[in-house]
Amino acid sequence: MKHFAVIGNPIAHSLSPVMHTAAIEALQLDADYTRVKLEIDQFDLEIRRFLASEIDGFNVTVPFKEKIIPYLDQIDPFAAKCGAVNTVKRSDTGWTGYNTDGYGFLEGLEEKRPLSIDDRILIIGAGGASKGIYLALSEKCEAPITVTNRTLEKAEQMLAAERSDRAISLEEAEARLAEFTIIIQTTSVGLDQTHFDLPLSLESLKKDTLVADIIYNPLKTPFLQAAEQKQAIIQNGLAMFVNQGALALSIWTGENPNRAIMKQAVLNSF
Structure with missing residues (x-):
């Protein structure tokens, strides 16, 4: 089973799990997606622990899009230009950061x-x-x-x-x-x-x-x-939210998720 998540602080308000879970179920993937709150003043300790877990890929939201970069093994050229990462994938060569925003x-x-x-x-x-x-x-x-x-x-x-x-x-x-x-x-x-x-x-x-x-x-x-x-x-901003999430899921899985299903899942949660 693959494990995906979004990290941030605060994070309880994030609708990423609702959106990604709908996409994962539609694709019939053996995967889950959760929220993970990391403490800002304990980020170094907590991100190292998180990266050592069984997580396969994750999204990054405020205030960690820049802070995450030193902990990654590679940065996609576009993310490097942005100076910010919102999507991270584990591979055989380590952790790679991307920016799909x-x-x-x-x-x-x-x-x-x-x-x-x-x-x-x-x-x-x-x-x-x-x-x-x-x-x-x-x-x-x-x-x-x-x-x-x-x-x-x-x-x-x-x-x-x-x-x-x-x-x-x-x-x-x-x-x-x-x-x-x-x-x-x-x-x-x-x-x-x-x-x-x-x-x-x-x-x-x-x-x-x-x-x-x-x-x-x-x-x-x-x-x-x-x-x-x-x-x-x-x-x-709903289109941006859905599309950046779909691009992230494609990076992790190679699949092309149904954006209409993802969008409706977000709208249903309001």
Whole structure:
């Protein structure tokens, strides 16, 4: 029997076990998938113990996507560029780290419409998830990408040297919002459902702009609600969540899981 898991802290809220269990059952695999909470201040001890267990592969969520890297034997080139790992696989040569977040997001975005060189893309935020999304987009699409972040220096550090992409302040992004055809919200603003906060004002948002938020719970963040009121095309983070999970399961098993089954399992859990 194969054993898979997701590690993080906190982890009780994670819907990965629900999603992966549905995929595993549909594929009729002899495997299970669990949550494992590792203590932040005891990470060195607990991750070594975890890697020495019978685990065959695992996902990594906050705050361990960067911390896990020194404990791995190999890093996939894309994950190395991201500086973050969300999927780990055991093989005969040891532990290998991958990052499926960026490609998972890209798959979901293209469910809405194909990307074009004529697009103008704005990424809001410069955290771990945004780097993978930026790199996946820059590989796939020649359209210019602009990154905005509260700390401008962090946005500048994210940019690929071989491209002519730009980093701008939140104030400039608000002023130029009508120029963008795709806007991607990657910050944690919107997770707290008791506050109607936005990472930036959507006052200048143009109709039919494709607006995505990587948060999937709630399914419609205040950011997406505001975009919808401006008649934008909106997408929540569920597609990214499902696709990154499906890519991870493919890495572990070589199988192509049914994404529709995985998505429905997540929706049924709300």
